[in-house]
Amino acid sequence: MIEAVGLTKRYGDKTAVDDLSFQVRPGMVTGFLGPNGSGKSTTMRMVLGLDTPTAGHVTVNGYPYRRLPNAPRHVGALLDAKAVHGGRDAYRHLLSIAQLSGIPAHRVDDVLQLVGLSEVAGRRTKGFSLGMGQRLGIAAALLGDPQVLLFDEPVNGLDPEGILWVRNLMKSLAAEGRTVFVSSHLMSEMALTADHLVVIARGRLLADMSVREFIAANSAGFARVRVPDTDEGQREKLTAALTAAGAQVLPEQDGAVRVTGLPLPRISDVAHEAGVRLWELSPHHASLEEAYMRLTQGMVDYRSTADPQIGMRPEPAPGREDGWDDEPGWSPPQQPVHASDRPTLTEDAR
Amino acid sequence: MTTQPIPSQAPRTPSYVSPIPISRTHLGHALASEWTKIRSVRSTLWTLGVFLALVVLLGCMMAGLIGADTYLNTPYTMPAFFGLLLGQMCLVSLGVLVVSSEYGTGMIRTTFTASPQRHRVLAAKILVFFAVAFVTAAVAIAAVGLYAQITVGARTNANWLPTVFTGALYVSLMGVLALAVGSMMRHSAGAITTMLGVLLVPAILPAFLLFNDGLADVAQVMSDYNAINALSLIFEGDRSTGTGGAQIAFLATLTVLACAGAFGVQANRDV
Numbered sequence: 001m002i003e004a005v006g007l008t009k010r011y012g013d014k015t016a017v018d019d020l021s022f023q024v025r026p027g028m029v030t031g032f033l034g035p036n037g038s039g040k041s042t043t044m045r046m047v048l049g050l051d052t053p054t055a056g057h058v059t060v061n062g063y064p065y066r067r068l069p070n071a072p073r074h075v076g077a078l079l080d081a082k083a084v085h086g087g088r089d090a091y092r093h094l095l096s097i098a099q100l101s102g103i104p105a106h107r108v109d110d111v112l113q114l115v116g117l118s119e120v121a122g123r124r125t126k127g128f129s130l131g132m133g134q135r136l137g138i139a140a141a142l143l144g145d146p147q148v149l150l151f152d153e154p155v156n157g158l159d160p161e162g163i164l165w166v167r168n169l170m171k172s173l174a175a176e177g178r179t180v181f182v183s184s185h186l187m188s189e190m191a192l193t194a195d196h197l198v199v200i201a202r203g204r205l206l207a208d209m210s211v212r213e214f215i216a217a218n219s220a221g222f223a224r225v226r227v228p229d230t231d232e233g234q235r236e237k238l239t240a241a242l243t244a245a246g247a248q249v250l251p252e253q254d255g256a257v258r259v260t261g262l263p264l265p266r267i268s269d270v271a272h273e274a275g276v277r278l279w280e281l282s283p284h285h286a287s288l289e290e291a292y293m294r295l296t297q298g299m300v301d302y303r304s305t306a307d308p309q310i311g312m313r314p315e316p317a318p319g320r321e322d323g324w325d326d327e328p329g330w331s332p333p334q335q336p337v338h339a340s341d342r343p344t345l346t347e348d349a350r
Numbered sequence: 351m352t353t354q355p356i357p358s359q360a361p362r363t364p365s366y367v368s369p370i371p372i373s374r375t376h377l378g379h380a381l382a383s384e385w386t387k388i389r390s391v392r393s394t395l396w397t398l399g400v401f402l403a404l405v406v407l408l409g410c411m412m413a414g415l416i417g418a419d420t421y422l423n424t425p426y427t428m429p430a431f432f433g434l435l436l437g438q439m440c441l442v443s444l445g446v447l448v449v450s451s452e453y454g455t456g457m458i459r460t461t462f463t464a465s466p467q468r469h470r471v472l473a474a475k476i477l478v479f480f481a482v483a484f485v486t487a488a489v490a491i492a493a494v495g496l497y498a499q500i501t502v503g504a505r506t507n508a509n510w511l512p513t514v515f516t517g518a519l520y521v522s523l524m525g526v527l528a529l530a531v532g533s534m535m536r537h538s539a540g541a542i543t544t545m546l547g548v549l550l551v552p553a554i555l556p557a558f559l560l561f562n563d564g565l566a567d568v569a570q571v572m573s574d575y576n577a578i579n580a581l582s583l584i585f586e587g588d589r590s591t592g593t594g595g596a597q598i599a600f601l602a603t604l605t606v607l608a609c610a611g612a613f614g615v616q617a618n619r620d621v
Binding site for chain 2: 001026045049052065066072073075092096097099100101107144146147
């Protein structure tokens with residue numbers, strides 16, 4: 001169990017983590033999500049007692065980390081796979097960590113076997129690939145057979161087989177009753193691995209709920225509606241009727257429309273009243289990625305924009321302000337659902 | 351705070367308990383860990399290898415060049431002085447690297463996660479490094495002493511055994527000072543440069559300070575206590591100018607202060 005209460009970290013006038021409170025419970029995988037620079041790693045370092053919080057506190061199994069009697073036997077962590085002395089071989093790297101907490105040396109062989117690095121145990125870690133480094137870091141985290149595990153981006157640099165292995169490992173660790181806290185920016189991966197989510201942006205808590213609730217609360221769930229393309233004006237008629245009923249309607253490239261704000265039966269009723277036949281009325285379930293994107297919209301610190309290539313191409317045609325119209329299948333970003341629609345969001349989240 | 355009830359579908363398993371018995375950790379564990387670390391990297395082999403080569407080879411060369419009658423009142427270990435002058439840079443580099451390499455690679459986070467008792471880690475580093483440096487230096491100095499005694503074979507009134515101890519002590523303390531500086535600066539190049547300054551500036555600066563009467567006292571202290579003078583006193587037979595005891599005490603005090611600083615600085619620093 002990890003418990004953060006009012007956790008705050010400031011560097012000068014920059015606030016990296018802002019009044020963050022959450023709990024990570026045993027028996028499940030808790031995903032820790034947030035854009036780059038949102039304070040995930042800072043939070044993890046504070047959990048591990050490496051950074052001192054400016055305000056608030058965080059405890060592991062009821063103790064501040066630095067007061068745990070034998071910390072590595074309670075908490076294992078993978079922070080940065082490259083944080084090893086490249087000149088030391090894998091076995092003695094792990095041995096030095098094991099000795100520090102009185103873990104028997106044969107446990108080193110066990111974890112090397114577990115992560116599949118037995119054959120390169122005697123090789124210096126300088127020559128390791130990123131994936132091998134991740135495995136070595138996971139081995140170090142598992143050395144103490146701890147009850148609480150923290151992983152910062154564990155699947156970085158792993159091949160598909162390695163990703164699957166990490167996913168199953170996380171799940172089996174959680175199934176054993178351990179607390180597993182894992183940060184990642186791979187949403188599809190988190191959707192498959194995590195049971196619970198803690199989402200932060202700009203150091204603030206955005207959400208603390210199960211994956212299913214999170215998607216339900218933040219998804220842009222919509223209906224795809226298609227009218228017969230043989231009858232002219234049908235689409236306009238339906239659009240007007242739906243808009244009057246309070247829905248938002250956006251046209252799609254293939255002639256269908258995307259309807260938000262009305263449940264499916266209501267859309268059907270409205271269409272019936274308007275005398276419009278439907279060829280398609282299908283629900284669209286948002287993915288975790290879409291839900292996440294909607295939630296963190298506008299809270300990303302490092303956002304890419306289209307390369308303007310100023311002065312490198314002829315003047316744009318009149319009436320075109322940017323190159324967006326060229327994007328096939330693009331539709332303007334929708335406004336996120338109103339804050340009151342997201343029941344478990346913290347205040348000031350936006 | 352956002353509190354969520356545990357979803358009903360989540361398994362209500364009891365917390366995991368490891369079958370491996372949990373032992374209470376102490377300095378002994380940290381010493382074993384640091385011993386593994388220091389002997390498993392090549393920089394240790396290189397710096398100590400170059401140190402041994404410098405002290406022993408230069409010492410044996412010089413042993414033959416010094417006239418046999420010099421040894422009448424000079425210990426047989428005196429030729430080791432020349433190698434130690436250069437060789438102490440190796441110990442300084444190793445001292446810095448023992449700690450700064452961990453900061454440079456980020457390994458320090460793994461270390462401090464495995465042992466949040468940071469003072470224990472630093473204490474173990476200091477003890478292990480000091481032991482390794484002292485034994486290596488003592489072996490090198492003793493080898494030179496033995497070689498000189500066997501090859502020169504001249505009669506001597508000076509007992510060379512104490513110089514093995516004092517000489518090794520002086521250069522190992524210098525290495526521990528470097529370790530403390532490295533721990534405070536966390537940067538290999540910066541710390542090694544600083545230590546170069548500590549070694550050389552007090553030996554060179556007095557020549558300039560002597561032009562000013564007001565600074566003559568400072569110049570005198572510097573020329574008395576700089577590393578080159580200290581080592582030459584330790585290996586000199588002339589008891590009238592002292593045996594380097596005051597210089598060793600001075601360096602020991604400086605080292606203890608630097609270590610205290612290192613312990614203080616790392617206690618609550620973000621790593």
